Amino acid sequence: LTRPRTIGFAGIFLGALAFWLALPPLAARTAALPVAVGIAALAAGSWAVTHGARRPGFGAVAAGLLGVAFGVLATRSSTAHLDQVVVWSALLAATLRYATPLLYAAIGGLYAERSGVINIALEGMLLSGAFFGIWATVWAHSWAGGAAWVVGIAGAAVAGMVFGAVHAVWAIHFKVDQVIAGTAINFLSLGITSYLFVDKYGVNGTPGNIDQYGIPDVHLHFIAGWYFVGPILGQLNLMIWLSFVLLVATYVFVFRTPYGLRLRAVGEHPRAADTVGISVFRTRYVAVIASGAIAAMGGAYLSIGFVHSFSQGMTNGAGFIGLAALVFGKWRPFPTWAATLLFGFSSALADRLPSAYGNQWGTLFQALPYALTLIAVAGVIGRSIGPAAAGRPYVRQ
């Protein structure tokens, strides 16, 4: 129990606690409480660092500092404002809604990057899914009725696969720099979706009744009445539940099956993989095309599951936050999921803060995912190092 690692994680928990104590429902009104708990977090963190657990230790130090800072800020603002912003059930439900497109993008990216192909085209793939998802849904509405969203998800996945295939051909076959190819796809996707959107829907925008035949919410009536959990999980979109399934399936596939082992081998050491008879090219093609399909499904959730409309460039960096989550989560499924939740939470908070405080400093929370990822790649809290062969085309000998 006194292992440095455990103490480090306890410190992270204390740091979060320092902030939480100052928020509803407890809403401590004295700054001393968060400061005291925060100092305990700092102490635990520094002890863990000096005893060898650098990563959780520095995490605890950071959590302690942030906990004290935000905790003191919260004690100085009025309870009425706090109550307006921090409605935990609403905040957490919003976190899940914001985190879901990020999770799809990140899992899509995981497949491509684990196979050794850098995918900064996630943003474009997400956007293509958002547009072609809504397009296919509107088209299918006349003959498929309320089930049009199934066609929508399929349409989005196909669009993502097309962009994924282009990326794959360029990165694997033409051996073009993968960052350049990804940048090109982001541009192409933005251009093509905007072009078709203006031509097809013009100034009126997408039809206003898509909520009637978009991706449905899952109503769990037996849960809905439960304290706290009910409002969060009682009515979530189908795609959110599907993303959890996808997450577990991805973990099992990548880390518990021979196919996953081959995928990782190709991403870490393609020459060795080739030598034992794994087709590097085929593995990478499948991975990158799957990457496009998965990311595009996140886009479909965004357009036909969440906001029920499309606007030009509507993903607005969600694909890049997904990429950031992947880096922050060190290319592993569950840490990546945790990162998307953290980033989703900061978006949800940034959304709610201005309504109560009337100015926009809450906007800065939108920058938090990027700042945290920058710190993560800088190695202050444990370096993030990607698959060894990512970015390098494979040449057969």
Place this chain on the structure above:
Amino acid sequence: MADEPLAEELEEPSSGTPQPSQRFPAGFGGLAGALAPLATVVLAFVLSGIAIAAIGKDPLRVYRAILDGTGLNWFFHPGSHSIRLPFSTTHVWFPWDTASTAAQNLQQTLLLTTPIALTALAVAFAFRCGMFNIGGQGQYLVGSYVAVWIGSSLPHLNSPLHIAFAVVAATLAGAAFAGIAGLLRATVGAHEVISTIMLNWIAIWVGSYLLGLGGPLQNSSQPSILESKSVVDGAKLPVFWGPKLLQGLSVGVFIALAMLVVYWLVINRTTLGFSVRAVGFNPEAARYGGISVARNYFLAMAIAGSFAGLAGACDVLGWEFQLGQPDVQASQIGFIGLAAALLGRNTALGVGAASLLFGALINGTSGRQLDPTIFRPDLAGALTTIIQGLVILFVGLNLAGGIAWLRRRRRRTA
């Protein structure tokens, strides 16, 4: 520990990030070096023409209308006109009419070319050091925040001093912002692609805060409008062509031209440029030759960022004069600069030409220039994005080399 990345002891023979020589299979110079970008542009325009035809418009007519809007047709109509010499009242003969509509269009094209060329240099300089700077957009934005901050304060400062102060501060801000990525690459080896993407979005959201409701840069006399104060007259760059009040061409375009020359000189004629290129070509060999790789990574990124910061200053002090929150979110200049650098193959001449092409394209497809009865400007704007994407997609391919390869192959099979 099944989810650990596979054993690190496996050694990959060709380690390290791809070098420019690998990124572009063809050499930088020679006939092929100039032909491939041309082929790229032609291919991109042909494919976009198909997109125009697909919605029932005549591509040639649309391209013609776009060309007319760019003002580049100004050069096609020489005549007998006169021009006033700078700093005097003397008029001398000049082959073109400097007050025509085409001339005004050309001014707008050159206004747009200026920041594109500078952000393109930001990409090109880092590229020569073997780094891919996607952060031009963020560095440009940071430069423009600083320029609008200094330009809109200090109303009683002497005008040339004020301009110089704002321009230098914006340049340094861009350098510092890019320097973060350079420092991370130099010290801990953090990949500059990831860090500059993150810095881009940090710049966007910090700007949204600065210019948002009650933000530090927002104009406090109009609290409901998400815009900064206007740059005071003394801090505006002098306009040398066209009407001052209707976005005439500022001297910013000369700054961009001068920087293209500076770029060429630094890269090709200085020790710094030599070591930057050496690191870009092969960091291991450079280190063996006694060049500090880390120092060059940092310096190259900082210099790259200073070009982009300068671009922000040229835009804010040259014609924008104020920044709005929506502008910050929608701005794409840095990414267009990225496309221009790739198309121009990171050479000074190529970057200049590619920037003019993109500046003209964006101006020609803008709502202000394009006749909506021929082609809707919002469609044309999307078309511009498609063309940029196609250019970036094909520029990485060695088109000229590909054609040569096809020909060899045909000869072999015949």
